[in-house]
Amino acid sequence: xxxxxxxxxxxxxxxxxxxxxxxxxxxxxxxxxxxxxxxxxxxxxxxxxxxxxxxxxxxxxxxxxxxxxxxxxxxxxxxxxxxxxxxxxxxxxxxxxxxxxxxxxxxxxxxxxxxxxxxxxxxxxxxxxxxx
Ligand code: THU
Numbered sequence: 260x261x262x263x264x265x266x267x268x269x270x271x272x273x274x275x276x277x278x279x280x281x282x283x284x285x286x287x288x289x290x291x292x293x294x295x296x297x298x299x300x301x302x303x304x305x306x307x308x309x310x311x312x313x314x315x316x317x318x319x320x321x322x323x324x325x326x327x328x329x330x331x332x333x334x335x336x337x338x339x340x341x342x343x344x345x346x347x348x349x350x351x352x353x354x355x356x357x358x359x360x361x362x363x364x365x366x367x368x369x370x371x372x373x374x375x376x377x378x379x380x381x382x383x384x385x386x387x388x389x390x391x
Pocket of ligand 1: 286304314344345
């Protein structure tokens with residue numbers, strides 16, 4: 260991924276983080292995905308019934324897919340601590356569906372990041388081709 264795209268994704272994810280609804284954990288997350296040349300964003304949305312909450316990555320990916328996208332090229336996720344934020348297991352599987360070759364920028368609260376490929380994040384992932 261080029262530097263300009265990385266910067267745009269991180270900025271979009273950071274803006275989305277400002278809209279996080281995280282009254283229970285207090286851990287605010289923003290995500291951005293690039294699909295078909297467009298950036299879609301999402302934040303974590305928690306619920307008083309804790310398991311109903313959704314992560315920022317799935318919010319962003321669902322927005323892209325519901326807009327017609329079927330392939331996500333790259334993504335950024337930004338948390339709110341000094342540690343980089345990496346997608347949870349459920350989000351890894353969800354993102355894998357739409358981009359086995361995706362690059363994910365895993366950011367700390369200030370935008371410092373590590374780039375990881377989906378194959379690193381979810382080795383031996385299960386996808387539609389696994390059933391052929
Ligand atoms: N969370 C995300 O939105 N994305 C991640 O990659 C890690 C965790 C959310 C879920 C929950 O709202 C809060 O962060 C604490 O786990």
